[in-house]
Amino acid sequence: MTSSGTAVISPAPVMSNVPDPSEPPQTRASGHRAPRILIIANQKGGVGKTTTAINLATALAAIGRRVLVIDLDPQGNASTGLGIPPSGRARGTYDLLIGEAGIAETIVRTAIPGLDVVPSTVDLAGAELDLIDMERREYRLREALQAAMPDYDFILVDCPPSLNLLTLNGLVAAQAVLVPLQCEFFALEGLTHLLKTIERVRHKLNPTLDLQGVVLTMADARNNLTNMVAADVRQFLGEKVYQTVIPRNVRVSEAPSHGKPVLLYDFRCAGSQAYIRLAREVLVREREEEHVA
Ligand SMILES: Nc1ncnc2c1ncn2[C@@H]1O[C@H](COP(=O)(O)OP(=O)(O)OP(=O)(O)O)[C@@H](O)[C@H]1O
Numbered sequence: 240m241t242s243s244g245t246a247v248i249s250p251a252p253v254m255s256n257v258p259d260p261s262e263p264p265q266t267r268a269s270g271h272r273a274p275r276i277l278i279i280a281n282q283k284g285g286v287g288k289t290t291t292a293i294n295l296a297t298a299l300a301a302i303g304r305r306v307l308v309i310d311l312d313p314q315g316n317a318s319t320g321l322g323i324p325p326s327g328r329a330r331g332t333y334d335l336l337i338g339e340a341g342i343a344e345t346i347v348r349t350a351i352p353g354l355d356v357v358p359s360t361v362d363l364a365g366a367e368l369d370l371i372d373m374e375r376r377e378y379r380l381r382e383a384l385q386a387a388m389p390d391y392d393f394i395l396v397d398c399p400p401s402l403n404l405l406t407l408n409g410l411v412a413a414q415a416v417l418v419p420l421q422c423e424f425f426a427l428e429g430l431t432h433l434l435k436t437i438e439r440v441r442h443k444l445n446p447t448l449d450l451q452g453v454v455l456t457m458a459d460a461r462n463n464l465t466n467m468v469a470a471d472v473r474q475f476l477g478e479k480v481y482q483t484v485i486p487r488n489v490r491v492s493e494a495p496s497h498g499k500p501v502l503l504y505d506f507r508c509a510g511s512q513a514y515i516r517l518a519r520e521v522l523v524r525e526r527e528e529e530h531v532a
């Protein structure tokens with residue numbers, strides 16, 4: 240454990256008392272609850288960030304939470320995977336970052352009740368260049384969300400596979416980071432690098448940024464490497480690693496080509512069931528966070 244890694248990690252949560260999914264979302268005394276903003280980040284490509292964003296969002300929506308996904312990746316995989324074709328994306332994250340549209344003008348409804356998305360449009364690929372001369376360029380997403388805080392319980396931000404200015408905007412806007420980690424060689428090195436970045440962001444730009452947790456993805460229990468890496472990561476981060484492990488599952492990889500989260504494509508498959516368990520764990524940690532606050 241590096242000293243920077245330690246500082247990011249708050250006390251381990253108790254993993255009992257999983258909430259009843261039928262329970263309605265809690266509201267603050269005012270009746271208006273500010274959304275919790277979680278960023279799904281890992282600078283490594285293809286580790287399951289988008290799959291986790293889409294399916295965690297769907298699982299949370301399925302148990303009554305109002306969820307907004309922000310597609311902060313020019314690849315636009317979260318938008319496509321939520322069934323929004325490029326022709327259905329008039330405005331999106333780019334317009335939000337540049338200040339050409341407010342959040343309400345960029346939100347697109349999905350087929351899933353309670354789940355909306357701010358899609359990625361082709362312009363997002365050039366956003367970094369456009370942002371570079373702007374004032375407070377790391378705070379653009381945060382300020383766009385605060386200017387008109389929409390009526391959601393959760394905002395999940397899907398990131399590109401890079402620690403660039405787009406991801407930085409996500410880290411500055413978020414309250415906590417959820418890291419999907421594929422059980423493969425070098426996974427811990429990449430994780431250490433990410434934890435250092437989170438620590439730096441915390442120090443300089445977003446003092447309250449926390450680590451929600453690390454989820455092991457695309458795991459194959461018959462593979463020794465999977466089991467070795469999983470054991471190492473658990474030893475390194477303790478209970479910050481969710482109990483839920485997302486298995487490698489062909490239904491999960493098929494679902495995006497149908498423009499559907501796997502939870503809609505095949506609710507019973509092992510991948511869907513794992514994402515439901517992950518949503519429960521996320522809610523438990525969020526509830527504990529609320530009690531601490
Ligand atoms: N549990 C799983 N089982 C099988 N395939 C999976 C699983 N999770 C993700 N995949 C597949 O692996 C590929 C990469 O996943 P995904 O796009 O979610 O990763 P990513 O981290 O968002 O990638 P990028 O860094 O390019 O944004 C996709 O083809 C996806 O369908």
Ligand SMILES: [Mg+2]
Pocket residue numbers: 288289290312316317398399
């Ligand atoms: Mg992705």
